[in-house]
């Protein structure tokens with residue numbers, strides 16, 4: 467792992483005498499998000515982060531994993547085991563002890579709270595690639611809320627982490643990170659930028675990161691992050 471005296475995510479200096487500021491290792495892509503098809507000996511990307519970011523992100527990522535995992539309906543090797551993992555996370559019968567049971571029940575309550583249904587497919591507010599299969603007609607479509615602020619935090623963390631891993635840079639305040647989601651049908655021009663000017667890294671079948679860097683400003687870049695062949699996050703890093 468590359469070394470840093472600052473947290474790659476919040477840029478705070480490490481201070482091991484303060485618990486929240488102490489140095490930890492954070493997975494750029496959460497360990498639990500790698501599908502079962504990932505080779506066992508594959509090294510999972512990690513970056514230095516403070517204890518607080520590490521703890522905060524485990525909450526955001528657990529929340530997202532459940533909701534995104536429940537939204538995967540086609541199984542393939544890119545997402546193998548993820549749907550099952552999301553379902554188990556809200557199933558108290560899998561609990562290892564009482565505390566674990568309470569945690570699963572709480573996650574289950576939150577999912578039920580965020581769940582509604584509609585008799586037609588909405589055209590607005592759907593996370594690209596996570597909508598209903600338009601060829602199938604249902605009597606009712608389940609709708610599960612996904613927190614946009616958590617997705618934003620997640621996207622920013624990946625961009626910060628990958629930039630650090632690729633180049634050893636921290637993205638300081640003079641640069642801004644913007645993220646967006648695009649349906650597969652509309653991503654061709656963005657793919658072409660990566661294919662023409664960038665490079666692509668695979669971390670097992672479930673995680674693919676493409677990146678192109680602006681030639682006269684190495685800190686400005688364009689990212690395409692593909693998780694499970696389903697969640698496609700695009701992001702730009704630009705000087706403010």
Ligand SMILES: [Zn+2]
Pocket residue numbers: 473474475476477478515516517518519520
């Ligand atoms: Zn931090």
